[in-house]
Amino acid sequence: MFITVNGESHEHSGNGSITALLGELGATPEHSAVTVNGELIYSKNWPACRLSTGDKIEVLTFVGGG
Amino acid sequence: MKNLKLGNVEFKSRLILGTGKFSDTETMLRAIEASGTELVTVALRRFNREKPADDLCAPLAKLTNVKLMPNTSGAMNAKEAIRAAQIGRELSGSPFVKVEIHPNPHHLLPDPVETYFAAKELAADGFIVLPYIPADPVLAKKLEDAGCAAVMPLGATIGSGDGISTAAMIKLIIRDSTIPVIVDAGLRAPSEAACAMEMGCAAVLVNSAIAAAANPVEMAKAFALGVETGFAARAAGLMPKNTGAAIATSPLTSFLG
Numbered sequence: 001m002f003i004t005v006n007g008e009s010h011e012h013s014g015n016g017s018i019t020a021l022l023g024e025l026g027a028t029p030e031h032s033a034v035t036v037n038g039e040l041i042y043s044k045n046w047p048a049c050r051l052s053t054g055d056k057i058e059v060l061t062f063v064g065g066g
Numbered sequence: 067m068k069n070l071k072l073g074n075v076e077f078k079s080r081l082i083l084g085t086g087k088f089s090d091t092e093t094m095l096r097a098i099e100a101s102g103t104e105l106v107t108v109a110l111r112r113f114n115r116e117k118p119a120d121d122l123c124a125p126l127a128k129l130t131n132v133k134l135m136p137n138t139s140g141a142m143n144a145k146e147a148i149r150a151a152q153i154g155r156e157l158s159g160s161p162f163v164k165v166e167i168h169p170n171p172h173h174l175l176p177d178p179v180e181t182y183f184a185a186k187e188l189a190a191d192g193f194i195v196l197p198y199i200p201a202d203p204v205l206a207k208k209l210e211d212a213g214c215a216a217v218m219p220l221g222a223t224i225g226s227g228d229g230i231s232t233a234a235m236i237k238l239i240i241r242d243s244t245i246p247v248i249v250d251a252g253l254r255a256p257s258e259a260a261c262a263m264e265m266g267c268a269a270v271l272v273n274s275a276i277a278a279a280a281n282p283v284e285m286a287k288a289f290a291l292g293v294e295t296g297f298a299a300r301a302a303g304l305m306p307k308n309t310g311a312a313i314a315t316s317p318l319t320s321f322l323g
Contacts (some may be wrong), residue, residue: 006112027113031123033157040152058112060153061121064094065109065139066084066224066251066273 001053010057018046025059033060067297070269072246073161073194073215075133077104080263081293082135082248083286084273085109087225091125093282098129101286106132107164107271109139110150110157123157135162135196142169143177144184151188163188164218164250165197174224178205182212189213198250201232206239206247216245218271221262222252225274229258233265240266256285256292263296264304 001012005025014020018041022029034041035058041049051057069076083103088094098106108122126134136154141147144167151163165185168174176198182205185197194215199205201219209217219236222228229252230236240247246268253259259270272289279285 025113025115026118027115028121028124031121031157032113033110033153035153040149040156042156060110060157061113062108062123062126062134062136062154062157063111063120064085064088064122065137066086066107066271 001051003051003054004056006057006059012051016050016052018049018051021051021057022059027059027061031061034058035060067294068301070246072105072196075162075194077269078102079104079290079293080269080297081259081290082106082250082269082271083276084271085122085126086273087277088282089277091122094277095125095129097276097282097286098132100283100290101276102290104132105135105162107135107137107273108154108158109137110154111140133162134158134160135164136160137164137166137198138184139166139168141167141184142180143167144180144187147180147184148187151184151193155193161192161194163193163195165195168198168224176200176220178202181205182208185209185214186212189215196248201235201239203235203238203242207242210243210245214245216248216268217243218248218250220251221249221258224251225278226252227254227275228252229254230262230265233261236262236267237265256288259289259292260296260299263293264299266300267296269293 070080079102081103082105084107138147138150141150147167167177167180181197185195189195196216198218206217221230248269249262250271254275262270276285
């Protein structure tokens with residue numbers, strides 16, 4: 001299914017879970033925060049979350065900043 | 067030095083470090099260690115598949131004595147800052163947040179209205195809120211009343227190295243505040259950090275002055291010494307100024323009979 005990840009179209013071929021998506025992206029789950037269609041999905045709720053075609057996902061992490 | 071207290075958390079160090087602009091992660095980590103800081107700021111950004119090494123979570127997790135304070139940089143208004151703070155808390159597990167809303171990229175000066183609304187809501191939500199603000203005593207007092215753990219007035223614009231150009235206003239903020247006042251932005255030299263502490267600041271937040279120094283690790287040490295010196299001087303009590311007067315330190319009479 002096609003979803004949008006960090007503003008870019010992405011074909012997800014996993015089971016639609018957030019951890020599957022992060023694995024596809026090469027992102028470390030414990031170092032990632034995820035929003036789906038603008039809503040923050042707390043990591044404790046990831047197992048219950050299933051992505052759908054057209055979802056807009058943001059995967060965020062920490063970088064240097066003052 | 068007496069401990070710094072922010073919310074319910076105490077710190078031995080009164081130097082807070084930003085983690086931006088360092089040439090590489092290793093230098094940043096060594097500078098953090100050299101500074102003795104126990105609190106560093108980090109920024110939220112989209113995960114970059116091409117540059118996964120930019121992710122600071124893993125390197126910073128090695129520093130067990132250091133707490134994270136996510137900032138809300140990039141937020142254009144209170145709503146975006148609140149969302150960024152919630153994401154930062156989820157990612158860091160830290161209650162600290164540096165509220166930073168500067169919509170104009172030309173000067174990066176903080177938006178006082180949006181900052182106030184974001185800080186008030188985040189404080190009510192249990193965050194330990196440290197807002198980056200213009201050096202405005204009225205705003206600082208309102209933020210104190212809104213439940214902020216500290217206020218962080220700017221010394222000068224971010225990354226400018228112009229020093230404490232707002233000294234007169236910061237002194238007014240310190241005089242009226244019952245929460246810590248932390249100079250954030252503008253510092254270039256450790257002597258300016260000492261100066262801020264002599265004025266009565268509780269801490270200083272430094273990023274560019276260390277990250278962009280020729281030797282960031284040595285500069286981090288120098289800033290730690292500057293902060294310590296300034297704090298000790300404040301505690302010792304500076305002599306009153308006698309501007310325009312000359313008061314001799316040596317006897318002026320009975321010289322050579």
